[in-house]
Structure formats: C-alpha cells, structure tokens
Amino acid sequence: MSVRVVARIRPLLKLELERDVIVEAASSGNEPLGSPSVIRIPNPKSDTESFSFQFNSVYAQEATQQDIFDNEVAPTVKHLFNGFDVTLFAYGVTGTGKTHTMRGGKTLAERGVIPRLLSSIYRRSRKIEKDTAGTTEVQVSMSYYEIYNDRVYDLFEPPEKRTPAGLPIRDNNGKSMVVGLTERPCTSLKDFELLYDQANVNRSTSATKLNAHSSRSHAILCVKLSQATDTHVRISTASAIDLAGSEDNRRTDNNKERLVESSNINKSLFVLAQCVEAISKKQPRIPYRESKMTRILSLGQNNGLTVMILNLAPVRSYHLDTLSSLNFANRTKKIEVREIENEPFFRIVAKPADEALCGVRPMTGSALDRQPLRPKTTNQNMALRDPSKDPQPTVEKPVKTFSVYSDKGRSAPRPSHMTVTSYSRASTESQKRASSDAIPTLARPAKTHRPNNASKSATSRATDLIMTQESIEALVERKVNEKLAQTALQAVPGPVSEISNEVKQRLDALERRVEGHEAEKAEGLQYLLMAKQHQVRGEDASALKMYQLALPFFPGNQKLGRKMLALQEKIRIVAGERRTSSVNEAMPVPAPMQQKEISEQDRHRRRNNGYDENDDDYQEAADINEDDSLLYHTKARKPARMLHAPALGDEITVPAKHSQMIGDIDSEDELAAALGARHPHDTPRTQQLLRIINSRDVSQIKLLKGVGAKKAEMIVNCLCDLGDNGAIETLGQLGNLKGVGAKTVESMRTGVAV
C-alpha cells in the first residue's frame, strides 16, 4: 500500500490578504461527492498557466480539525487495534499549520489530530474491555521525544537535565529505536493530556519572523497499545510526528542560534527528500542514516499504515516553497509501505515465584518509567528464567536463545521448558516480531513459532540466501543486541563496588571534555554549513560572518582562512563597484531590490523544469560535506561551484587589515591575526576563560575550577598591575601570573562551560 498523502491549506492569517491567495483546492471530477483531491497553483513564471497536483484528499482553508481527524485518522484506529503500526506525520514549510494540525489549540473544536487520536483509542479500549467482559486488557503508554539539531532528547526530561549529546539510536530488528527513552503509562485521556502538555513545555520552540511559535525540532510521539488476553498479547504503535518546517533564511531574519537550528532542520528535510527520491527511483541505497529524523521515520521501511499531511500556506509569499513541498509530496505518495500486522506473542502467566526466580518485576508504574539503557529488544525470543536456577527436568539441550540462519530448512528449536502454545498468522509471511518490549504485568514472552522452511519453495529459499552486505551487518548487530539484552536480563545483580570520589571526579572531567569537544566541533560545522549556504546564495557578508564564527573551532585551518580573505576581497571589490556605479547612474535601482531580482532570475535559471527551489538550496548545503577543508567528508570531491553574483545589497566595511591580498599571508599566525583571532589556537573554551579572567571580576573568577576567592583576588591584582588596558592574551601569560601555574590554568580551562 502507498503512503497516503493528503494536503491541507491553512486559512489566511491576520496580516495576509485575500488577493495574495494562489493555492486552491480543486476537484478532479472523479471523487465521490465532489470532495477535492487536487491542489492548483500558478506557474511562478506565468500566472496564466497553472500546475495541478493530485493527492488522496485535499482540504481547503475552511476544513476543520474534526474533518481532518474523521477522514484521515479515525479510520487508522481500527487498524491499530488490529495490530498494525500507524505513522502520521505533518510536513510543510514553517508557518503552514503542522503543529496546529497535529496538536491544535486548547478548545474542543481546535484540538488537533493527536489528542483526538488518543481520545478515540481510549474510547475503543473501553469498548473492547466491556465487550470481552474484561478478559482483554488494553493498556496505553507513551514516549515523546524531539530531534533538535540532529540530537534526540526525551521530552519528559526538562532541558536542564538533558545530556548535551542526546540519546543514542540503535537498530533493532530493522527498526530504529531510541535507547534510554522514558515510557509513561497513561490510563486515561486526562493522564495523557497532562503528560503531553507537560512534555510540550520542554519542546524547543521560538519566535521567528515567519511564525511566532515556530517548532525548532521534529517532535515524535509514540503511543504504544498493548492488548492482552490470558494467552497472548498484541502490541502496536501509533507514531504521530510533527516535523519542523523548512525555512528560507532570506525571509526569517534568523539570529545565530535560529540559523543553526534552521540549517539542521533544512538539512534533515533535505535528507528526507533524498530518501524519497531514492525510493521512488528504486535506488539500491536509501540515505536514511544521514539524519536522525530519516532514520527514525524510516519512510518506506516501516510496516503498517502511513499518512502524510502536507500543510500548505495559501499565499504568494510561499510560492516557491509551496511548489517544493508539492513536489516532495508528489514523490512521497508513490512510496509503497508493507502492510504487515504485528504478530501477537504469548504470555507466560507471571507468578510471584517466577518473578523472584528470574528477577523480573512486573513492569508497571515506576518500572515502566524508564527503560533500561539498552536497545529495546525483540526479547520475545528470550527465555527470562535463569536456566541454571530453573529446576525443569525436561530440558535436554541448552536453550538456544537466537536462531541460526541455515540452508538446511530446519526450524529453529524452541526452549522446551516454556509453556508456549504455537500460534502463527497465516497471513504473515515474514519473520517479523512484535514491535515492543515492556509488557505491563507480564513476564517476558516466549519465542514465537518459526514457520517450517521446508514448506517454502526452493526459489524462495534461494532468494533468502542472497544476503547483501547490509543485511548481514544488520543480522549480526541484531544477534549481538539480543545476546547482550539476554545477558543483561539474566545477570544477577552483584554487590555494587563504590567508585572512589577521585575516580568519579576524573570520569566527570573526562566526560565534560569529551562532550565539550563534540559540541564544539558540531557547532563549528554548523557555522561552516551556514556560511556555505549563504555563499552559494550570494549573501557574501552573511557568509563571511559565519566563517568568522566558525574559525575558532578550526584553529590553524589555512584553507578556511584563505576562503575568508578571498570573500573579504570580493566584498571590498563589489562595494567599490557599487559606489562607482551609484555615482554614474542617473536613477539607481534600490540595491536590495536589485539583489532580489537578480537572485530570483538566477534561481529561475537554475530550475530547469523541476521547480525544486528548496531542493537546490539543500543540495548546496549538502555540498559542504565535500569541502575538504572541513575535516569531515565521505564523498568524492566535486568540481567547485560557481559562486553567485555578489550581493549588491550587502553593506560591509572591511577593516584595512582584512583587505590584504591572500598572497601576503605567509604563516598561520599572520593569517589568524589578519582574521581577527586573538590567537590561532584559541578554542571557544580558551576564549571564554580569557574573557572571564579579563573581566577582572573576582566574583566570577573565583568560580573557576581550582580558583578560590584568594587566588581570584591575586589574579585581579596582577591584571591591575598591567594598567587599565592590560589584558591576558594567552594561556601562557595566564600561567605566568603570580600564584597561577600550568596546572591551575588547565584546571580552570576544563571547568569552563561553553
């Protein structure tokens, strides 16, 4: 089944005008009751022509939240209860109504897809429990996380408690799982709303020029539904994803922090577009792994039902962005998704004695609060009892805890001590296992029945044997994970040896250093990426600013320095030319307008017939990976791109020392000095330390690691001896101050947070 793609046009906002509306819903003539399924939008080159895009459904400006839910989401609830996973995601440019569609407002009418989905799940759960006279127990739990700057953060944790590196993602049985995520049981809609609202406070949102409450992250809500009877349990998951919107930074006026977020958002959406393109062209390699969002979304890889809601703004100011989104959606609708339901697995009725024996507590309440720091495993295949303690006399062979792929057509042996009834759905061809792990009130389930390979045809067995490098790696990783998870489950907790304070401190310091390094490097790369984006758009002054911000993260990188000098030279020349031409021209065109026109024309030229404006930008952004000055590159180098015409609107004054020619620079030190760095090897941490020292503020200095009030006063006294303008320029100078040695300097430096 293909991904279901529906488009929703949001109504006009306060400042938008009726005459600017260019996107409209139309009918193809084939739909029942004439409900629209076509989006019509003019050709940006000629208003007399228009493009039409057909989707599964189209919702015009006046469509309500109820309409969207009733037609697009309510039908999936039935499938969820039948054991299918459901993925709903909102896609669109910033400010087009994704969050409004998914979360919505506070009033009943304004509630979005997510609260309505949960309401429907609870209603159906109650009905099932009632209809089965309580023999089927339905439980709902949720996890909620965001991908912010390509890092995964648990939204149940307040930002101040997050580890900067975020949570890791592991592959497990072909699914990407976030490790260490909190999972909260929620027994009623009220429970859910409370948790959801609290978690949303932790989501990264900010005001931008295009949206007062812009989501700066992709938010992923996973609702796990577990239906348990006496004999078996069925788990299915509904994932509701509110993607962050792509942004054209020429329109956002974003500051430094917003630009970093924006480039991460754009990059992940670019990778998503690449994945969709690769899938639609049936390419052998889909670049899922190039961003965390695509890894988690795994479009076309996940089973079950997928619905994409394409959010569109109706007005002309979004024209090219809207076309880009429509093109993306057009490709997405062709993606085929395997409609495979999750197999139920069998429960062993947990007895207190068993629990004591194998050390498994019923996973309710606090036990469910946090999953163990290991991949959520497919531990249906694992015996939870400790075999050494299990006095079952019938065990003849050691229990095999994972199956071996074999060409002999044997079915894998099943541990004989388990009280398991074989159950397999005839409709399910694959060896897919149920998607989840923690089952409230249950011991771990036993291995599911493996169909007898002998019944398979020779051809299908031969196909099974052709394994690609990727599938072998995935298989090995899966087996290792299973083994590790089993070991962890069977391990009897021994006495915990106390780590000495000294060791703890050293570990902490080490961790801080590693995190600092990672964060620093990532931040530097962000600046470079943005510099490149600005540069290819001809926004030279902004590009230069970004390169300047990146420089401290790559001390001594001569190539970067040269690039900056060349850019400065170019800006200087352009500024000179502009001054000359403004004297010569009788009626000058306003510079910013001219720049806009040039770049518009240029962009039209670059788009041959695809109208993939954003894709183009994304491509350029991605090209930075191929820049060999930037430490990280995987692909072969491409020929350098031609830069755009210089931005005529850029206002920049180039300091005299910056305007020297590249050839004048001989050493790294000169280069760094020319670029305004205090010292070529200054890292942000060093700079921050020197800033604190040079502040001459005893109250700040005494907080540095290894410095008390007395030492802080001594340092300030030394600085005062240097005179009013005296400053410490290097770590060497700092170490030479009275009472401060190399050791203290290192200690101060490692303690500085950047």
Ligand SMILES: Nc1ncnc2c1ncn2[C@@H]1O[C@H](COP(=O)(O)OP(=O)(O)OP(=O)(O)O)[C@@H](O)[C@H]1O
């Ligand atoms: N269908 C709608 N009805 C009424 N208002 C809407 C609708 N869709 C969007 N809006 C309004 O438009 C504005 C932008 O919507 P929203 O924040 O949902 O956009 P977004 O696509 O999530 O943006 P971002 O990607 O920046 O987070 C909000 O003020 C929202 O209330």
